[in-house]
Amino acid sequence: MTEPVATQAHAENADLREQVIAALKCVYDPEIPVDIYELGLIYELDVDEEGFVDVVMTLTTPSCPVAGQMPGMVKAAVEQVEGVKAAEVLLTWEPQWTMERMSEAARLRLGFM
Numbered sequence: 001m002t003e004p005v006a007t008q009a010h011a012e013n014a015d016l017r018e019q020v021i022a023a024l025k026c027v028y029d030p031e032i033p034v035d036i037y038e039l040g041l042i043y044e045l046d047v048d049e050e051g052f053v054d055v056v057m058t059l060t061t062p063s064c065p066v067a068g069q070m071p072g073m074v075k076a077a078v079e080q081v082e083g084v085k086a087a088e089v090l091l092t093w094e095p096q097w098t099m100e101r102m103s104e105a106a107r108l109r110l111g112f113m
Contacts, residue, residue, distance in 0.1 A: 016083045017047040023077045029059070030066055034109055036074070040101025043092065051085035053078050058097045067091070 024037040024045075036042060036057070044056035055074055059067055066073075071089040078087040099112065107113045 013047060013049050016051065016081070017045070019081045020045065020047055020053055020078055020084065023081050024055075024074065027070075027073055027077050029064070031064075032060070032110070034102070034106045036070075038103045038106040038109075040103065040106070041097060047084075051083050053084055053087040055087065055089045056092055057089060058092055060097055062093055 021037060024042060025035045027036045028034070029036060029039060029041070032039065039060070041059060042055060042057050044054070046054040055078065057071070057074060059070060064070070071091050075087045075089045078084055078089075099107075102110075102112070104113065
């Protein structure tokens, strides 16, 4: 018995989303030894069925030394994922990032717990 096409497409999209998240976890803030996903710098992640990815992200501070390069680094990491056709990365400062956005793993790693 085969899965309905819609269910199969949803599963494939979920798998691609997980692969994109894994790619995001390979991008690090140069001043903090935690990846940008666990730091909570990714505000939105949209992966459509056709392989187009939209990322809305922030940085820990507008004066981050890699503010100009980080969106390009994220775009390159996401576009390396097999099945991704293209990625767009939007850098935003609203809402402002706070440490509460960090995952429990990030807080543990940085000694905040």
